[in-house]
Amino acid sequence: MESSTTTSPSSTPDQEDQPETSEELRWQYAGGDSDLVGERLNSRDMRRRLPVLVRRSFSMAWRIDRRSTAALVGCQIASGLLSALGLFATTRALSSVIAAASDPARLRGALPAVLVLAAAAGLRSLLGTAIQSLSQRLQPRIARDAGHQLLIAGTRTEMASFDHPGFTDRYSMAERGVDAAERSLGQTQNLVSSLVTLIAASLVVATLYPALLALLLLAAVPQAVTAIKGEQITYVATVATFRDQRVLYLLRWWMMDKENADQIRTDTVAPFLLGKYAQAGARVDATTDRAVSQRAKITVAGAAISGLAAAVLWGAVFYLLDTRRISPAEAGTAVFALRSAAQGIQGIIGFGSDVIRSGLYLDDWANYVQEAQEHLIDTQRGTTVPARPQTITLDKVSFRYPGAEQDTLHEIDLSVRSGEILAVVGVNGSGKTSLMKLLCGLNTATSGTTAWDGIDVRDLDPDAMWRQTAVVPQEFARWPLTCRENINLGQPHPDGDEAVLRAAAASGADDVIDSLRSGLDTLLAREMWGGQALSSGQWQRLAVARAIHRDSGLLVMDEPASDLDPAAEHRIFTGLRALAHDRAVVLVTHNLTTTAVADRIICLEQGRITQRGTYQELTTTPGIFRQLWLLGLDRQLPGQQQESER
Numbered sequence: 001m002e003s004s005t006t007t008s009p010s011s012t013p014d015q016e017d018q019p020e021t022s023e024e025l026r027w028q029y030a031g032g033d034s035d036l037v038g039e040r041l042n043s044r045d046m047r048r049r050l051p052v053l054v055r056r057s058f059s060m061a062w063r064i065d066r067r068s069t070a071a072l073v074g075c076q077i078a079s080g081l082l083s084a085l086g087l088f089a090t091t092r093a094l095s096s097v098i099a100a101a102s103d104p105a106r107l108r109g110a111l112p113a114v115l116v117l118a119a120a121a122g123l124r125s126l127l128g129t130a131i132q133s134l135s136q137r138l139q140p141r142i143a144r145d146a147g148h149q150l151l152i153a154g155t156r157t158e159m160a161s162f163d164h165p166g167f168t169d170r171y172s173m174a175e176r177g178v179d180a181a182e183r184s185l186g187q188t189q190n191l192v193s194s195l196v197t198l199i200a201a202s203l204v205v206a207t208l209y210p211a212l213l214a215l216l217l218l219a220a221v222p223q224a225v226t227a228i229k230g231e232q233i234t235y236v237a238t239v240a241t242f243r244d245q246r247v248l249y250l251l252r253w254w255m256m257d258k259e260n261a262d263q264i265r266t267d268t269v270a271p272f273l274l275g276k277y278a279q280a281g282a283r284v285d286a287t288t289d290r291a292v293s294q295r296a297k298i299t300v301a302g303a304a305i306s307g308l309a310a311a312v313l314w315g316a317v318f319y320l321l322d323t324r325r326i327s328p329a330e331a332g333t334a335v336f337a338l339r340s341a342a343q344g345i346q347g348i349i350g351f352g353s354d355v356i357r358s359g360l361y362l363d364d365w366a367n368y369v370q371e372a373q374e375h376l377i378d379t380q381r382g383t384t385v386p387a388r389p390q391t392i393t394l395d396k397v398s399f400r401y402p403g404a405e406q407d408t409l410h411e412i413d414l415s416v417r418s419g420e421i422l423a424v425v426g427v428n429g430s431g432k433t434s435l436m437k438l439l440c441g442l443n444t445a446t447s448g449t450t451a452w453d454g455i456d457v458r459d460l461d462p463d464a465m466w467r468q469t470a471v472v473p474q475e476f477a478r479w480p481l482t483c484r485e486n487i488n489l490g491q492p493h494p495d496g497d498e499a500v501l502r503a504a505a506a507s508g509a510d511d512v513i514d515s516l517r518s519g520l521d522t523l524l525a526r527e528m529w530g531g532q533a534l535s536s537g538q539w540q541r542l543a544v545a546r547a548i549h550r551d552s553g554l555l556v557m558d559e560p561a562s563d564l565d566p567a568a569e570h571r572i573f574t575g576l577r578a579l580a581h582d583r584a585v586v587l588v589t590h591n592l593t594t595t596a597v598a599d600r601i602i603c604l605e606q607g608r609i610t611q612r613g614t615y616q617e618l619t620t621t622p623g624i625f626r627q628l629w630l631l632g633l634d635r636q637l638p639g640q641q642q643e644s645e646r
Contacts, residue, residue, distance in 0.1 A: 050191070050352055053359035057188040060181065064141045072134040072189065079127045080196030083340070084203055086120035131193070135186050143182035146365060150174055153372035159442040161375035164402045170368050177365025180358040187354040194347025201341035208330050208337070215316050216338060219309035220345045226302025227349040230295050235357070237291030244287075247280040313338065382459035388468055388553035389452045392416045392439055392584060397448035399434055407446065408434045409607045418553060421576060421585040423595040425625060426604035432588045433474070435604065436556050439586060440469045470550040472557040476543035478534075480525035483516055487545050499549060506575050507544035508568040536563040544572060548579065555579060558588040573597055592629045601625065 061069040154171060161167055206213045254260055255273055264270055317338075321331045392415065399409040409431045416422050416439060426432050437443040438450050441457040450457045457465065479486050484500055487509070493499030497520060504510040516522035517532060524542075525531030534542075540563045547555060561569040573594050579585060587598060595601050596615040603611035603624050611623045618625040 049356055049359060053184075053355050053362075054188050054192065056359070056362065057184045057355075060142050060145070061138045061185055064145055065138060068134050068138055072131060072138070075127045075131045075134070076189065076192050076196055079124050079131070079193070080200045082120045082124045082127070083197060084200035085116065086124070131189060135189050139182045139185050142185055143178055146181035147178045149369055150178060150365065153369045156377050157372050157375040158377055158380060158444075159437065160402055160444075161372070164375075167371075170364070170371065173361075173364040174368035177361045177363070177368075180361035181365065184355065184358045184362060187351055187358055191348060191351040191355055194344045194351055196344075198341055198344030198348065201337045201344060204337040205334060205341065208334050209320060209326055212313075212316065212320075212334060212338075215313045216341055219306070219313045220342075222302060222305040222309055223342075223345060224349055226298060226306065227346065228353070229298050230302070233291055233295045233298065235353070237287050240287045241284045244280045244284045248277060248284075251277045251280070377462050380458070381462045382456075383461050384455055384459050385461050385464040386452050386455065386468060388418070388582075389584065390418045390553075391453055392554065393449075393451045393454075394438060394445075395449045395451070397438060397445040397450055399438060399443060400446045401434075407607060409438070411448065412438075412609060414602065414609065416554070416584045416586060418582065418584045419580060420599040421580050421587060421597060423598035423601040424586060424588045424604065425590075425592065425595060425601060425628070427624075427628070430604040431607040432604055433558060434607075436471070436558055436586065436588060440471060440554065440556060441465050467550075468553045470547035470552040470555045472543050472547045472560045474558050474562065476540065476546075478524070478539050480523070480529055480531065482520065483513060483522050483524055483542070484520035486524055486542050487549050489546065489550075491550075493549065493551070499551075500545075503545040503549035504541075506548050506572075506579070507541045508564075508571045509538075509541035509545040512538045512541055537565060537568065540564055541568060552583065554584050554586070556586045556588075559590065560587075561589075561591070561594070569594075592625070592632055 058069060058073070061072070150171075202213055202216065205216055251273055255264060255270065264273075317326075317331055317334055320326045321328065326334070394412045394414040397409060397412045397414075398407045400407045412435065414435075424432050424435060434443070438445060441450065441452075441460065441462065444450065444458055452460060452465065479489075484497065487500050487503060495502075500520065501510065501513075504513055512534065513519055523529070523531035524534060526533055540560070544557070544560055547557070561572060564572070576585060576587070576597055587595070589595060598615065601611075601613060601615060601618055602609050603618070605624055611618060611621070611625055613621065613625075619629050620626070
């Protein structure tokens with residue numbers, strides 16, 4: 001979701017003061033849902049793309065369940081053969097019925113053909129049931145496999161890949177490909193079924209009188225062109241209204257979300273947002289009305305042309321019948337065959353459009369999986385399993401994010417040792433979080449070396465390295481799991497719940513556990529998922545407990561008390577020294593008074609270390625630390641401020 005610069009229609013008085021170039025909330029989502037897709041819904045693209053998409057759909061099914069896929073294809077072929085057999089038997093049956101008009105005794109001659117017709121119809125019905133069952137069996141498996149491949153690709157990429165422009169947006173687009181994967185097989189088999197029906201009917205028509213086949217194709221052309229053009233209009237309108245429907249959904253969510261409820265009222269912003277809602281709704285109505293009008297005109301014109309072409313076709317049938325070039329029975333069979341062929345053509349056009357749309361979403365999925373393969377951790381890291389780190393060293397390390405024009409960190413020289421607490425201080429944007437990611441091996445240096453006990457992190461087994469790492473990030477995960485699982489993350493300590501409770505006691509999360517309805521077994525999720533919701537401060541205690549429970553050699557805490565009350569904050573920092581006795585602790589904080597617990601402090605400015613020292617040294621030495629520290633002490637009341645100025 002992003003904004004676009006457009007001329008915003010003024011539908012409410014509240015918006016009259018906005019400049020004409022004011023950016024407007026719009027859904028900008030590249031990928032399958034775009035006007036370009038509507039342009040691709042044409043006969044040429046369908047001819048080129050459909051075979052590829054059909055092959056991909058069946059290959060995905062083949063990888064999941066070969067036996068079911070082979071059975072599905074076999075049933076489709078058998079159904080087509082039975083359709084042709086039934087049409088051929090129709091000629092024999094009609095011949096006997098027509099002959100019986102002058103000689104009733106000849107009616108018995110129709111019995112074998114009628115039996116064939118009945119058997120073919122019955123078998124086709126059974127095959128239809130089998131096809132539906134096989135398709136329903138395969139569809140969810142295909143979607144699950146596509147989702148599994150997507151997760152493997154996404155979770156095994158280097159962290160830096162997420163900083164590549166558009167990488168996360170392409171993941172969101174790929175997510176739609178997972179849904180499309182489930183639909184694609186059903187759409188593909190419907191397309192194949194329509195194609196088989198058309199082939200069977202065309203074969204019968206060609207056998208009866210080859211010229212009719214040419215007339216059938218001639219009649220199908222305007223029908224196909226009209227249907228494709230109608231699909232284009234409908235799809236483009238669907239895309240346009242979908243974008244505004246997303247805006248409507250977003251506005252409803254913002255206005256009704258519990259987190260915003262107080263501000264909706266105190267800011268009296270509801271009328272203004274309702275105006276925005278009305279604007280988006282008006283765009284939906286205008287787009288829908290325009291599309292309905294356009295498709296109606298196309299449909300009327302297409303119906304007239306198709307009707308004329310059909311008249312020529314049926315006139316030819318009657319002419320052939322009148323001139324005795326075909327028999328009445330063959331004419332009757334031709335009627336059934338031509339109707340089947342028309343149904344097949346309609347199915348190919350309709351289901352072909354569906355397959356192309358789903359195929360575009362699947363392209364997004366396939367492209368993301370392929371892109372992720374280029375950033376796989378397993379292909380860019382080593383296999384050395386590290387021990388509990390004693391010293392982590394950065395030697396002239398610089399780091400630049402993908403696509404950035406300049407380095408975020410510049411020639412950092414730093415060592416972090418087990419048994420000590422290192423505090424990192426700096427204003428927003430100084431590079432603190434980037435430095436933490438380098439220490440943890442989440443990112444690798446653009447230049448210079450990050451080493452654990454002398455071994456470059458690029459040579460370490462990444463999973464083994466991260467098992468020796470515990471991180472409390474600023475934006476910590478709030479997993480929809482039980483309280484126990486939110487602390488042990490499915491990696492229990494040999495001491496079981498005792499280790500969980502020890503970690504909780506060290507972080508102050510034991511009070512949180514005591515307040516839960518089922519203790520450690522309580523599901524922590526929003527009420528809509530059947531869980532018990534926690535406050536931000538309670539979640540932060542659990543996040544700290546999670547890091548402590550890992551018992552790793554490196555503990556990184558990035559603003560670990562930002563949502564905590566003073567008592568909870570005091571509890572964590574007074575226990576920090578005990579945690580550091582056998583591990584390296586790195587503390588990132590804006591609260592400079594808490595850095596007094598650190599053995600060493602470094603100050604970052606614009607990606608460079610500009611100061612180093614202890615709390616006592618830095619509070620008495622001119623520099624960024626003392627400046628920030630003095631600002632933190634400047635908390636005088638207004639009356640005191642006036643008194644001091646005298």
